[in-house]
Amino acid sequence: DAKTTQPPSMDCAEGRAANLPCNHSTISGNEYVYWYRQIHSQGPQYIIHGLKNNETNEMASLIITEDRKSSTLILPHATLRDTAVYYCIVRSQGAQKLVFGQGTRLTINP
Amino acid sequence: DAGVTQSPTHLIKTRGQQVTLRCSPKSGHDTVSWYQQALGQGPQFIFQYYEEEERQRGNFPDRFSGHQFPNYSSELNVNALLLGDSALYLCASSPTSADTQYFGPGTRLTVL
Numbered sequence: 001d002a003k004t005t006q007p008p009s010m011d012c013a014e015g016r017a018a019n020l021p022c023n024h025s026t027i028s029g030n031e032y033v034y035w036y037r038q039i040h041s042q043g044p045q046y047i048i049h050g051l052k053n054n055e056t057n058e059m060a061s062l063i064i065t066e067d068r069k070s071s072t073l074i075l076p077h078a079t080l081r082d083t084a085v086y087y088c089i090v091r092s093q094g095a096q097k098l099v100f101g102q103g104t105r106l107t108i109n110p
Numbered sequence: 111d112a113g114v115t116q117s118p119t120h121l122i123k124t125r126g127q128q129v130t131l132r133c134s135p136k137s138g139h140d141t142v143s144w145y146q147q148a149l150g151q152g153p154q155f156i157f158q159y160y161e162e163e164e165r166q167r168g169n170f171p172d173r174f175s176g177h178q179f180p181n182y183s184s185e186l187n188v189n190a191l192l193l194g195d196s197a198l199y200l201c202a203s204s205p206t207s208a209d210t211q212y213f214g215p216g217t218r219l220t221v222l
Binding site: 034036041042043044045046049087093094095096097098099100101102103 | 114143145151152153154155158165166168198200202207208210211212213214215216218
């Protein structure tokens with residue numbers, strides 16, 4: 001699975017959009033981009049995933065660049081409860097495991 | 111619809127002991143994966159069970175073993191506990207082995 005690079009930490013004001021970047025320059029054609037988040041001492045929560053098209057659900061939007069070498073997770077109106085570690089994961093189609101990196105620690109400030 | 115459940119929530123053991131952790135998958139899911147998360151690190155894949163067999167294994171010693179039952183629930187067993195086995199143990203379930211994985215709340219194991 002391709003390696004991902006994320007900033008170790010980010011801050012965002014409550015009510016603003018939080019944009020979390022992820023680089024995956026070695027991604028191959030059959031690899032998906034997954035996002036999970038983990039609130040302190042809880043299990044990771046699935047957010048969204050995509051292959052090459054932008055995706056949106058009730059939690060977030062995922063923007064993948066045309067060359068697929070990077071992506072951005074967007075939380076449109078961040079709340080204090082969005083404070084968590086966010087993991088960007090690249091996973092091959094058919095792969096059984098998730099490979100987690102260090103993630104981005106996002107802090108939402110009042 | 112209950113999500114993934116794990117038991118116990120917390121556990122304290124001493125070095126050399128053995129421990130069994132339990133996981134019940136979400137309804138409709140038949141695949142269970144186990145992860146270990148040390149403090150300050152991302153989760154690390156231990157193994158995955160599907161159709162009551164271990165399908166893939168991460169870089170963990172044979173002291174870590176598992177089982178899946180006909181109702182798709184699963185157990186993780188760790189023998190000869192070491193201090194370094196102290197971690198949050200996470201179970202994730204999915205509809206198939208390659209589908210999106212949904213995690214349980216984890217079991218916090220402390221080895222003294």
